[in-house]
Amino acid sequence: AQSVAQPEDQVNVAEGNPLTVKCTYSVSGNPYLFWYVQYPNRGLQFLLKYITGDNLVKGSYGFEAEFNKSQTSFHLKKPSALVSDSALYFCAVRDMKRNTGFQKLVFGTGTRLLVSP
Amino acid sequence: EAQVTQNPRYLITVTGKKLTVTCSQNMNHEYMSWYRQDPGLGLRQIYYSMNVEVTDKGDVPEGYKVSRKEKRNFPLILESPSPNQTSLYFCASSSGKALTNYGYTFGSGTRLTVV
Numbered sequence: 039a040q041s042v043a044q045p046e047d048q049v050n051v052a053e054g055n056p057l058t059v060k061c062t063y064s065v066s067g068n069p070y071l072f073w074y075v076q077y078p079n080r081g082l083q084f085l086l087k088y089i090t091g092d093n094l095v096k097g098s099y100g101f102e103a104e105f106n107k108s109q110t111s112f113h114l115k116k117p118s119a120l121v122s123d124s125a126l127y128f129c130a131v132r133d134m135k136r137n138t139g140f141q142k143l144v145f146g147t148g149t150r151l152l153v154s155p
Numbered sequence: 156e157a158q159v160t161q162n163p164r165y166l167i168t169v170t171g172k173k174l175t176v177t178c179s180q181n182m183n184h185e186y187m188s189w190y191r192q193d194p195g196l197g198l199r200q201i202y203y204s205m206n207v208e209v210t211d212k213g214d215v216p217e218g219y220k221v222s223r224k225e226k227r228n229f230p231l232i233l234e235s236p237s238p239n240q241t242s243l244y245f246c247a248s249s250s251g252k253a254l255t256n257y258g259y260t261f262g263s264g265t266r267l268t269v270v
Contacts, residue, residue, distance in 0.1 A: 044197075081264055132258075141251060142213075143254070144200075145197045
């Protein structure tokens with residue numbers, strides 16, 4: 039089965055500094071990878087995805103993610119963090135059931151990002 | 156506006172009292188799913204549906220039921236809630252094409268407390 043791992047429960051960074059939120063994946067075949075963000079009392083919002091193509095993917099709110107096949111990683115990055123980026127971030131991978139063709143997303147455990155002023 | 160609507164947003168109930176959390180989407184999506192979110196465990200899928208009258212268990216289905224009688228609605232039923240079902244619940248929908256492009260569209264969540 040496809041899976042993703044987020045090794046850090048929390049990441050702390052000062053405003054203006056670059057940030058990285060880590061994600062590693064385990065898949066058979068080519069991975070379809072996603073990042074979502076969850077603000078307090080809100081549902082998850084799509085940030086960006088990797089299907090094929092360039093290893094550096096750009097998404098919403100100035101975020102980008104780097105796909106690294108040799109390290110099986112898909113880390114989320116931003117060159118300059120904002121206090122408003124403080125939220126819970128989830129990495130996810132698409133999983134498809136062979137017998138039914140049903141597609142679903144399998145999520146990591148989430149990483150809380152705290153950006154201090 | 157394209158959206159997934161869950162109700163209620165907050166619910167406190169007592170052990171054993173049957174309850175239903177409703178979910179509706181207006182995007183004509185064939186896929187719908189229920190997830191629960193618990194600290195340190197991330198989002199875990201409870202049940203999913205590929206289309207009307209087609210449902211299947213996810214990773215944590217015990218204690219839950221679902222039905223998909225209409226394409227837009229996918230209610231989550233707790234026949235006899237227990238305190239270990241206290242959690243934050245999300246409904247999500249997608250089409251096959253949409254899942255490839257941006258994954259799921261999520262509802263705003265239902266925070267359930269069972270006492």
